[in-house]
Amino acid sequence: MHIHEYERYWIVISVAVMGVFVALLVAGAVVFGVRLPDTGQFVNPSELGNTEFSSPGIRDMGDNEYEVYMIGRMWNFQPAQLTVPEGATVTFNITSQDITHGFIIEHHNINLQLVPGHVARARVTFDEAGEYQFICHEYCGRGHHLMHGQIVVEAAEENES
Amino acid sequence: MQSVQPQETQTETPAIQFPSIGMILSERWLVGAHILVAMSALSLGIVLGPFQTFRRAPALQWEMPIFSYYYQALTAHGVLNALVFTTFFIMGVSYFVVQRSLDRPLKSMQAAWAAFWLMLVGMVLATGAIISGTASVLYTFYPPMIAHWTFYLGLTLVIVGTWVGLFNVLFTYFEWRKDNPGEAVPLAVYAVVANFIMWFTASLGVAIEVLTMLLPMSLGIIDTTDAQVARILFWFFGHPLVYFWLIPAYISWYTMLPKQLGVRLFSDSMARVTFLMLMIFSIPVGVHHLFVDPGISESAKLMHALLTFVVSIPSLLTAFNIGATIERSGRKRGATGLFDWMWKQPWDNPVVAAQFGGMLLFIFGGITGIMNASFNLNIALHNTTWVVGHFHVTLGGAVFLTYIAMLYWMLPMLTGRKLFMPKMALAQVYLWLFGMLVFAGAMGRAGIEGAVRRSDVGAEGAYVSDAMAPWLNLSAIGGALLLVSSIALFAVLIGSLFFSEPVEEQGAVPIQKAAPKDEHIPSVFENWRLWIFVIVASNLIMWGPVLLNAIDVSQGFWAVANPGSAR
Numbered sequence: 001m002h003i004h005e006y007e008r009y010w011i012v013i014s015v016a017v018m019g020v021f022v023a024l025l026v027a028g029a030v031v032f033g034v035r036l037p038d039t040g041q042f043v044n045p046s047e048l049g050n051t052e053f054s055s056p057g058i059r060d061m062g063d064n065e066y067e068v069y070m071i072g073r074m075w076n077f078q079p080a081q082l083t084v085p086e087g088a089t090v091t092f093n094i095t096s097q098d099i100t101h102g103f104i105i106e107h108h109n110i111n112l113q114l115v116p117g118h119v120a121r122a123r124v125t126f127d128e129a130g131e132y133q134f135i136c137h138e139y140c141g142r143g144h145h146l147m148h149g150q151i152v153v154e155a156a157e158e159n160e161s
Numbered sequence: 162m163q164s165v166q167p168q169e170t171q172t173e174t175p176a177i178q179f180p181s182i183g184m185i186l187s188e189r190w191l192v193g194a195h196i197l198v199a200m201s202a203l204s205l206g207i208v209l210g211p212f213q214t215f216r217r218a219p220a221l222q223w224e225m226p227i228f229s230y231y232y233q234a235l236t237a238h239g240v241l242n243a244l245v246f247t248t249f250f251i252m253g254v255s256y257f258v259v260q261r262s263l264d265r266p267l268k269s270m271q272a273a274w275a276a277f278w279l280m281l282v283g284m285v286l287a288t289g290a291i292i293s294g295t296a297s298v299l300y301t302f303y304p305p306m307i308a309h310w311t312f313y314l315g316l317t318l319v320i321v322g323t324w325v326g327l328f329n330v331l332f333t334y335f336e337w338r339k340d341n342p343g344e345a346v347p348l349a350v351y352a353v354v355a356n357f358i359m360w361f362t363a364s365l366g367v368a369i370e371v372l373t374m375l376l377p378m379s380l381g382i383i384d385t386t387d388a389q390v391a392r393i394l395f396w397f398f399g400h401p402l403v404y405f406w407l408i409p410a411y412i413s414w415y416t417m418l419p420k421q422l423g424v425r426l427f428s429d430s431m432a433r434v435t436f437l438m439l440m441i442f443s444i445p446v447g448v449h450h451l452f453v454d455p456g457i458s459e460s461a462k463l464m465h466a467l468l469t470f471v472v473s474i475p476s477l478l479t480a481f482n483i484g485a486t487i488e489r490s491g492r493k494r495g496a497t498g499l500f501d502w503m504w505k506q507p508w509d510n511p512v513v514a515a516q517f518g519g520m521l522l523f524i525f526g527g528i529t530g531i532m533n534a535s536f537n538l539n540i541a542l543h544n545t546t547w548v549v550g551h552f553h554v555t556l557g558g559a560v561f562l563t564y565i566a567m568l569y570w571m572l573p574m575l576t577g578r579k580l581f582m583p584k585m586a587l588a589q590v591y592l593w594l595f596g597m598l599v600f601a602g603a604m605g606r607a608g609i610e611g612a613v614r615r616s617d618v619g620a621e622g623a624y625v626s627d628a629m630a631p632w633l634n635l636s637a638i639g640g641a642l643l644l645v646s647s648i649a650l651f652a653v654l655i656g657s658l659f660f661s662e663p664v665e666e667q668g669a670v671p672i673q674k675a676a677p678k679d680e681h682i683p684s685v686f687e688n689w690r691l692w693i694f695v696i697v698a699s700n701l702i703m704w705g706p707v708l709l710n711a712i713d714v715s716q717g718f719w720a721v722a723n724p725g726s727a728r
Contacts, residue, residue, distance in 0.1 A: 001430045001683050007481055014477040018470040025466060025535055034537040036452055038459040042714050045721060099306050100388050102544050106611030106626065111453045111540045115389045116305065117721040118455035118714065133624050137544035137613040139232065139299050141306065145616045145623035 037112060037120055045097050045116040053095060058082055070094040072101040072114045072136065075143035082151040089125045102137030105151060113138065129155040188260055191273055193575040195253025196568065198281060199246045200654055202288075206241030207647045209234045214600065214640030219630045221637055222619040231617035232297045239300030240291060243556060245284050247406045248319060250564050252276070252326050254409050255353045257571070258416075259330050261672040262347040268332040276326035283318025286311045299615060301395060302375065304386045305721070310379035313371050320364050327357035338687070345676035346687060348432055349416040355440040356408040358689065359401050362696055363444055366397030374719070385719040389456035389711045397704055400447040404439050406556055410519065410563035411435070414483050417567070418516050420671035422490035422507070427482050429677050433686045435482070438475040441695055445703035446472055452539045456711045462536060464703065469534040476527055483520070511586040515566035518594035522558030525601065526551065544615075546636075547608025550601035558597050562590065565650065570671065572657040573664050581656025589649035592642055600639025607632035 003011075028034040043051050052069050056078045059067045066088055071078045073096065084090060094103055094114055101114040105124065112120040126132075136147035205227075215223040216231060228234040256273060260266060267273050289311060290296035296308035334346065334354050346354070370391050377383045415435075419426045426432065448465035451457055491502020507513045529551040532538045542548060569586055573579055580586060610628040612618070618625050618633070625633065676682055685691070712718055 001681055003431065004428065004485075007428065007431060007485075010481045011474075011478070014474055018473060021531065021535065022467055022470050025537065026463075028537045029463065034540070036459050036462050036536055036540070037455050039456055039710060039714055042716065100303050100392075102613070104544070104611065104613065109540050111543045113451070113454045113543075115392065115455055117387065118389055120453075120455040133611070133626070135611065135613050135616075135624060137616075138303075139235075139615040142230075142232070144232070145618055145620050148624045 034109075037122055039118075040121050041119040042117055043095055043119055045095070048095070048097060052093070058084070058090075064088050066090045068092045068094075070103075071097050072103065072147070073097040074099065074141055075136070075147040077103075077134065077136070077147065077149040080149035082149070083154060084126055084151065085154050086129045086156045087125070087127060088153070089123060091121065091123045094120045099140055100138050101140050101147065103134060104137045105134045106132050108132065111137070126151070126153040129153045187270060188256075188266070189575055191270070191277070192253045192257045192571070194277060195249045195256070196571065196575065198277075198284070199249035199253065200568070200651075202241045202245040202249065202284065204651055206238050206246060207650075208644070209238040210242075211637075211640035211644035211647075213238065214633075214637040216617065216619040218619070218634045218637035219625055220634045230294065230297060231620070232299070232615075233291065233294055235615060236297050236299050237288070237291050240287060243300055243406075244316070244319065245288075247556075247560070247564075248323060249280065249284075251356075251405065251409050252280070252323060254412075254564075254567060255330055255357070256326075258349045258353055258412060258672065259333055261670050262350045262674060263333070263337045264674065265333065265337060268329050268336065272325055272329045276322045276324075276329065278322075279325060280319050280322030283315040283320075283322060285315070286318065287315030290315065301399070303395070304374055304378065304388055304391045307375065307379050310376060313376045313379055317368070317371055317376070320368060323364070324361065327361060330354075330357060343684075345682040345684070347416075347673050347676055348426075348429055349412050349673060351433055351686070352408055352412045352415070352436045354689075355436040356405060358693065358696070359408075359440045359443060360405045362700070363398045363401035363405070366394045367399075370394035370398075383719060385721060387711070387715050387717070387719055387721050389454065389715060390708065390718060392451060392454060393457070393704075393708055393711055396447040396450045397444065397700075398447075399450060401443045403552075403556065404443040406560045408436065408439060409567075410560045411439075411479060413563045413567055414479070414516060414520070416673045417570075417671040418483070418513070419486050420673070421510070421513055421570075422487070422493075424486060424489040424493060425677070427485035427489070429680050430682050430686075431478055431482050433682065435475040435478045437686060437692065438478075439472070441692065441699065442468060442472040442475070444696065445699045446534075447704075448707060449534050449536075449539070452536045453543050456714055457707055458710055461703075461707045461710070466534055466536050468703065470531070473527065473531055473534075476523075480524075480527075509587060511580075511583055511590050512566045512570045514587060515562045515569065515590045518590055519559040519562035519566070521594065522554040522562070522597060522601075525598075526555035526559055529605065530555070542608060544613055545608030546604040546612045546614050546633075549614045550604035550608065553597060553604070554601045558594075558601070562593060565590070565593075568654070572654070574670070576658055577663055578657055578661045579664050581653050581661040585649050586653045589646050589653065592646035592649065596639050596642030596646055598639075600636050600643060603632045603635035603639055607636065 053071055056069050056071050061067055064087055066084055068090055070092060072094060094112060096114040096116045103112040103114055108124050110122050110124040112122055114120055130153055132151050134149050134151060136144060212225055215221045216225055225231055225234045290309045296312035298306050298308045302308060330353060334350060374386050374391055378386055415426060415432045446465050446469040448457060448462055449469045452462055488502045491505040494505040496502035496505040533542060533551060569580055607629045612629040617623060
C-alpha cells in the first residue's frame with residue numbers, strides 16, 4: 001500500500017500530538033492529582049437511614065478540612081445551604097435517593113454524577129470567598145431546574161473574629 | 162421490476178444486469194421513502210430547537226410552542242432529530258450507495274420494505290408516546306426514570322428494523338464479494354459495511370438495556386433496576402451511535418465530493434484505514450461519557466480516555482485526505498499559491514458549500530471533542546451547555562449539513578424535478594453555518610460559566626447567573642438564524658417535491674463504481690473475520706471489567722429498587 005510522503009509526515013505529526021495530549025493527561029493525574037471519581041461504597045437508596053446519610057450535613061474534620069454528606073432527590077439537595085471558610089478543602093459524599101442526578105459547583109473543579117446505589121465522592125478547595133451555586137446537571141423530571149443549592153465561602157478574616 | 166436482460170433463464174450470470182443510468186423506479190421509491198420519513202421527523206424535531214434557545218434566554222423566556230412542557234419538547238427534539246431522522250436517512254443513503262456502487266439490486270427488496278415498515282411503526286409508537294406526555298425521558302432515557310412502554314417498544318422496532326436492513330445490505334455485499342474475487346469493493350460500500358458491523362455490535366448494548374431493564378420495568382414485570390449498569394449498557398451503544406451518524410457524512414466527503422469537484426480522491430487506501438479504525442475504535446471508548454460516574458473505576462476511565470485519543474486519528478487522516486483532494490480541485494481551478502486553492506472552489510454550489518460548511522464546523526467539533534475526552538477538562542465541562550455546543554457542531558453541523566448536501570443532489574434524482582430555488586438552498590446552507598457557529602459558541606461559553614444542559618432555565622425558580630445570561634441570550638440569536646435556515650430548507654424540499662420544473666437530463670450519480678485500479682489496495686481490509694475478532698476482543702477487554710465491576714458493586718444486575726416514576 002502506497003502512502004504519500006506528506007501523508008506520512010502528517011500521520012507522524014498527528015500521532016505525536018495525540019501522544020503529547022495523552023502524556024499531559026497522565027501527568028495531570030499523577031503529578032498534579034487531577035483525579036476522577038473511583039468506584040466506592042454501595043448504599044441502598046431506600047435505606048439511607050442506616051448509613052452516614054441519615055444525618056446529611058457538613059462535618060468539620062479540623063485543619064480546614066471538611067466532609068459533606070449530601071442527598072440528592074427530586075428536586076432538592078439536602079443540605080441545600082453550606083457555609084465554609086475561605087481556603088477550606090471539602091470532600092463531598094453525595095448519593096441519590098431516587099433517580100439519577102448530577103452535581104456541579106459553578107467555577108469549581110467538581111462534577112459528579114449521582115447514581116442511585118452509589119456514593120459519589122470528590123474533593124474540592126474553595127480558594128476565593130463568595131457565593132456559589134451547586135446545580136443538578138442531569139435531567140430528573142419536571143422540577144429538574146429547581147434543584148440547586150448554595151455554598152457560601154466566607155472571607156478568612158471574618159472567620160477569625 | 163424492469164428487466165433489461167431478455168435471457169432470464171440464465172441463472173449463472175455473474176453480475177446481474179441493472180440499468181446503470183439513473184435509478185429504476187422500485188429503488189427510487191425505497192430510497193425516497195426513507196428520505197421523506199427522515200425529513201418529516203426532522204420537520205418537527207428541528208423547529209423545537211430554536212424555541213428551546215428562546216425559552217432559555219433570560220431576555221425572552223418564551224413558552225414552548227406545540228409542547229407546553231420544556232422537557233417533552235426536548236425529548237421530541239432529541240429523539241426525532243438524533244434517532245429517527247438520522248436512522249432513516251442513513252438506511253436510505255446506504256441502500257442507495259450499495260445498489261448504485263455495486264450496480265446490483267439488494268438481496269431482497271421485500272426485506273428492505275419490511276425493515277422500513279418496522280422502523281416506521283417504531284417511530285410512530287415512540288413519537289406517540291412523547292406527544293401523549295408519558296415519555297419525557299430525553300433521548301438517553303436513563304432509568305429508573307421510566308416512560309410508557311410504547312416508547313421503548315417503538316425504539317426497539319426502529320433498531321430491529323435497522324438490523325433487518327443491515328443484514329440485507331451485508332448479504333448483498335457478500336454476494337458481490339463472491340462474484341468478484343480478488344477485486345476491492347468500492348470505497349463507499351466498504352464504509353457502509355464497516356458502519357453496519359459497528360452499528361450491529363453497538364446496538365446490542367442498548368438492546369440488552371431495553372429488553373432486560375426498561376421494557377419489563379415499564380410493563381410492571383420487574384420493579385428493580387440498576388441505574389449504573391443501565392448507563393454502562395447505554396454508552397456501549399451511545400458513542401458508536403455518533404459514528405453511525407458520521408460515517409455516512411464521511412462517505413459523502415470521500416466518495417461523492419471528489420466527483421462533485423471533478424477530481425480524484427487523494428488516497429483510497431488511507432480512506433479505508435480511516436473507516437476501519439472508526440469501526441474498531443469507536444466502541445471501546447464509551448466510558449468517556451461516564452467520566453464522573455461513581456460506579457466505574459478510575460483505571461477504566463483512564464484506559465477509555467487513552468483510546469479516545471486513538472479514535473481521533475482517523476478523523477485527522479480524513480482532514481489530510483479530504484484537504485489534499487480539495488487542494489486538487491483548487492489547483493484544477495487555477496490556484497497556484499500556498500493557500501489560494503481554498504478560495505478557488507465552487508462555493509456557490511449548495512451541494513459543495515454544505516459539505517465545506519460541515520467540514521468547517523467539524524474542525525471545531527474535533528477540537529472540542531478532544532477537550533471533552535481529556536478528563537481533567539471534562540470535570541469542568543461534563544453536562545454543561547458546552548457539550549450541547551460540541552454536538553451541535555458535530556451532529557448538528559458536519560453530519561447535518563452533509564446530509565443536506567446529499568438531499569440536494571438526491572432530490573432531483575428521486576422526484577424527477579429540479580432543485581427548487583438553488584439560491585435559497587445556498588443561503589440556507591450559509592445561514593446554518595453562521596447560525597450554528599453563533600449558537601454553539603454561545604452555548605460553549607455559557608457552559609464554562611456553569612450553565613447546565615437539559616435544564617428549563619427559563620422557568621420560575623431556575624438558576625441563571627449574570628455570567629451565563631449574555632451567552633444564553635446570544636445562543637437565542639444563533640437559534641433565530643437556525644430557525645430561518647430550517648424554514649428555507651423545508652421550502653426547498655417542498656418546492657422540489659411539488660413545484661419545480663421537471664429535469665430534462667438526469668445529472669450523473671456522484672458514486673464511485675469501482676475501486677481505483679492503479680492503487681494497490683491490500684485485501685486484508687476486507688478480512689472481516691479478523692476485524693470482527695478484533696472488535697469482540699477489544700470490547701471484552703475494555704467493557705467486560707467495567708460491566709462486571711458495576712454489577713459487583715451493586716451486588717446484582719437489578720439490585721436497586723425503583724423509587725418511583727418521575728416523568
